[in-house]
Amino acid sequence: MPGRAAASTLRSPALSGGPRPAARRLRETARDRSWNPRRVPKEERDLVVRRSATSTREARRPAGLSHDRLIDAVAAGSAPAIFGLSLLERHLHGLRNLKPAPTRVIIDLAAGAAEPKLGDKRLYRLQLEWRRGGESYAERLGQVLAAAAAESLLVLDATTLADPRLPATLAVRTASTIVRSREAQDRAAILFLADDHDLILAELHANPGTPPPWPPVWSKPGACRC
Amino acid sequence: MAARLVETGRVPVLKDAEFNGFVRRLRRTLPYHLFTVDGPERAAKLERFLLSNYKGSTDLFTRYVYPPLVWLLVRPLARWRVHPNWVTLLSIFLNPRRYSVLGRRLFHHRLHHGLCMSVLDSVDGKLARLTFTDSEIGNLMDHGLDMVHPPLWYLSWAYGLGVATEGWSSALGQAAIAIFAFYVVDRLVLKIYPYIFKARLPHPFAHGRVGAELHRPPQHQPTPLHHRLY
Numbered sequence: 045m046p047g048r049a050a051a052s053t054l055r056s057p058a059l060s061g062g063p064r065p066a067a068r069r070l071r072e073t074a075r076d077r078s079w080n081p082r083r084v085p086k087e088e089r090d091l092v093v094r095r096s097a098t099s100t101r102e103a104r105r106p107a108g109l110s111h112d113r114l115i116d117a118v119a120a121g122s123a124p125a126i127f128g129l130s131l132l133e134r135h136l137h138g139l140r141n142l143k144p145a146p147t148r149v150i151i152d153l154a155a156g157a158a159e160p161k162l163g164d165k166r167l168y169r170l171q172l173e174w175r176r177g178g179e180s181y182a183e184r185l186g187q188v189l190a191a192a193a194a195e196s197l198l199v200l201d202a203t204t205l206a207d208p209r210l211p212a213t214l215a216v217r218t219a220s221t222i223v224r225s226r227e228a229q230d231r232a233a234i235l236f237l238a239d240d241h242d243l244i245l246a247e248l249h250a251n252p253g254t255p256p257p258w259p260p261v262w263s264k265p266g267a268c269r270c
Numbered sequence: 271m272a273a274r275l276v277e278t279g280r281v282p283v284l285k286d287a288e289f290n291g292f293v294r295r296l297r298r299t300l301p302y303h304l305f306t307v308d309g310p311e312r313a314a315k316l317e318r319f320l321l322s323n324y325k326g327s328t329d330l331f332t333r334y335v336y337p338p339l340v341w342l343l344v345r346p347l348a349r350w351r352v353h354p355n356w357v358t359l360l361s362i363f364l365n366p367r368r369y370s371v372l373g374r375r376l377f378h379h380r381l382h383h384g385l386c387m388s389v390l391d392s393v394d395g396k397l398a399r400l401t402f403t404d405s406e407i408g409n410l411m412d413h414g415l416d417m418v419h420p421p422l423w424y425l426s427w428a429y430g431l432g433v434a435t436e437g438w439s440s441a442l443g444q445a446a447i448a449i450f451a452f453y454v455v456d457r458l459v460l461k462i463y464p465y466i467f468k469a470r471l472p473h474p475f476a477h478g479r480v481g482a483e484l485h486r487p488p489q490h491q492p493t494p495l496h497h498r499l500y
Contacts, residue, residue: 220282
C-alpha cells in the first residue's frame with residue numbers, strides 16, 4: 045500500500061516540518077563523490093521519495109537530485125558491434141538503468157540515415173528522440189544546449205565503448221565533468237554538463253568551426269556521435 | 271572541445287577516486303573503461319577485454335580451461351542474440367541426465383555432461399552481463415541450479431561408485447551422507463550469518479570507514495587493457 049505508507053510518512057513528527065534528517069542526509073550523501081543510491085538505506089530512500097510521492101515518475105525524483113538529463117546521441121552504423129550489440133544500444137542500456145530515467149534521449153543521425161532498429165524492446169521505454177540534420181557538431185550541440193535551458197546534459201558518442209556505470213556516476217554530480225579514456229592515446233570522452241551551459245556555449249561561440257575533440261571519423265557523414 | 275575545456279580548467283576531469291568501481295555481483299573493484307572503437311580489430315580486442323572482467327579464478331579450471339571455452343561460446347551466442355536464460359535452461363536440462371549417467375556407472379563414458387553444464391554455467395552469466403540481458407529470473411535459475419545440483423552430484427556419484435550395491439550404510443554411503451549434510455549446513459550458515467550480525471557479506475561495512483577503505487578504487491593506475499587480453 046504505497047499510498048498509505050506515504051500518508052503515514054507525512055504524518056510522522058520527523059517529517060512534518062522543519063529540516064528532515066533523512067532528506068538532509070540523502071542530500072549530503074548525494075554531494076559525496078562516491079555516492080551510490082544503492083548504498084543509502086532503503087528506508088531513508090523511501091522516506092525522501094514518498095514525501096512527494098505521486099503516480100508519476102517525474103514526481104518521484106528524490107529531492108536534491110532533480111536535475112533532468114538530456115542525452116544527445118548522434119548514431120551511425122560505421123562502428124562495429126561489440127558482442128552483437130551496437131555501441132548505440134550499449135549506451136542506451138547504460139541509460140536504461142538510470143534512476144531517475146533521463147527525460148529525453150536525443151539521437152542525432154546523419155542526414156538521410158535510417159533509424160537503427162534496437163534489438164531490445166526495453167530500450168524503447170526511454171524517451172527517444174531521433175534527429176537528422178546536416179549541421180555541424182557545434183551547431184547541433186548548441187541547439188540542444190539552448191533547448192535544454194537549466195537541465196543537465198550528458199553527451200555521449202556512439203563510436204565509443206563506455207562503461208555502463210559511468211552515466212549513473214555522472215548523473216549525481218552537481219558540477220560539469222569530463223570523463224576521458226584511461227588510455228593516453230585514446231581520445232574518447234564523455235561530457236556531463238550540469239546547469240552551467242554558458243561555459244560550453246561560450247566555447248562554441250569562441251570556436252564555432254572547430255571539430256569535436258574526438259577522432260575525425262566521427263565528423264564524416266554517416267558517423268555517429270552521441 | 272573537451273580537451274580545451276580541460277586545459278582551460280573550466281570543466282574538471284573525473285578522477286579515479288571519484289568513481290566507485292565496486293561491482294557487487296562480481297565481488298570485484300573494476301575501474302571504469304572508455305574506449306574508441308574505430309574498426310573490427312579494435313572491436314575484437316575490446317570484446318576480449320570485456321570478457322576478461324571475469325568474476326575471478328578459484329581453481330585451475332576456472333583460470334585456464336573455462337575462459338577459452340566461454341570465449342568460443344559467448345561470441346556466437348551474443349551475435350545470434352540468444353538469451354542467457356535459454357543457456358541456463360539447457361544447463362538445467364543436462365542436469366538430471368548427468369545424474370542418471372552417474373548413477374548407472376557410466377560417468378567414464380558421458381561425464382562430459384558435467385563439464386558441459388559447468389561451462390554453460392559460466393556462459394549464461396557472462397552472456398547476460400555482456401549483452402545487458404541479466405534478469406531476476408535468470409539470476410534465480412542460475413544461482414538456484416548452482417546451489418541445488420552439488421549435493422545431488424555428490425549423492426549420485428557415490429551411488430554410481432558403489433552405494434548401489436553396498437548400500438547407504440557402507441562407508442562410502444556414510445561419507446556421501448556426511449558430505450551432503452555438511453553442504454546443507456554450510457549453505458544455511460551463509461544465509462543465517464548476515465541476519466545474526468546485521469551485515470551482508472562480502473561488504474558488510476559499505477557505509478562505514480572500513481568499507482570506504484576496502485572498496486576504494488585503485489588510483490593512478492593506467493588502463494590495463496593490453497595486460498588483460500589473453
